[in-house]
Amino acid sequence: MPASFDYAVFRIVPRVEREEFVNAGVIVYCAERRFLAARVHVDESRLKALWPDLDIELVRQHLEAITRISSGDPSAGPIARLAPGERFHWLVAPRSTMIQVSPVHSGICEKPAEALERLFRQLIMPTRSS
Numbered sequence: 001m002p003a004s005f006d007y008a009v010f011r012i013v014p015r016v017e018r019e020e021f022v023n024a025g026v027i028v029y030c031a032e033r034r035f036l037a038a039r040v041h042v043d044e045s046r047l048k049a050l051w052p053d054l055d056i057e058l059v060r061q062h063l064e065a066i067t068r069i070s071s072g073d074p075s076a077g078p079i080a081r082l083a084p085g086e087r088f089h090w091l092v093a094p095r096s097t098m099i100q101v102s103p104v105h106s107g108i109c110e111k112p113a114e115a116l117e118r119l120f121r122q123l124i125m126p127t128r129s130s
Helices: 044-050 056-071 084-091 112-123
Strands: 003-012 022-030 035-040 099-101 105-109
Touching (some): 003 035, 003 056, 003 112, 022 044, 022 056, 022 084, 022 112, 035 056, 035 084, 035 112, 056 084, 056 099
Antiparallel strands (some): 003 099, 003 105, 022 035
């Protein structure tokens, strides 16, 4: 039976005045299936091409914190101990930091983990030219 889910995309925005960003992660929350998970990918070459002085390791640490919080990893701090819905809403709240989040979108799926993988491939992973 299909279930509704919400998702958002995490973006790297090192210089907001240039209005440039690179998609770097996606998060999916499905309350009906008690599912919350995020996947991230740091495209170093693309980020360095746009922002040569960007601290890639710092970006990686912040993105990994998102996946740890979404999974409820106790080492990720007090936010990770919240209920899944609360963690999702905290993670997708608008920010003015280097890692920003898209508006929240909705969808329907049977398996939220598969929806996460599909969105990750479509929105985050680099496209291959033929």
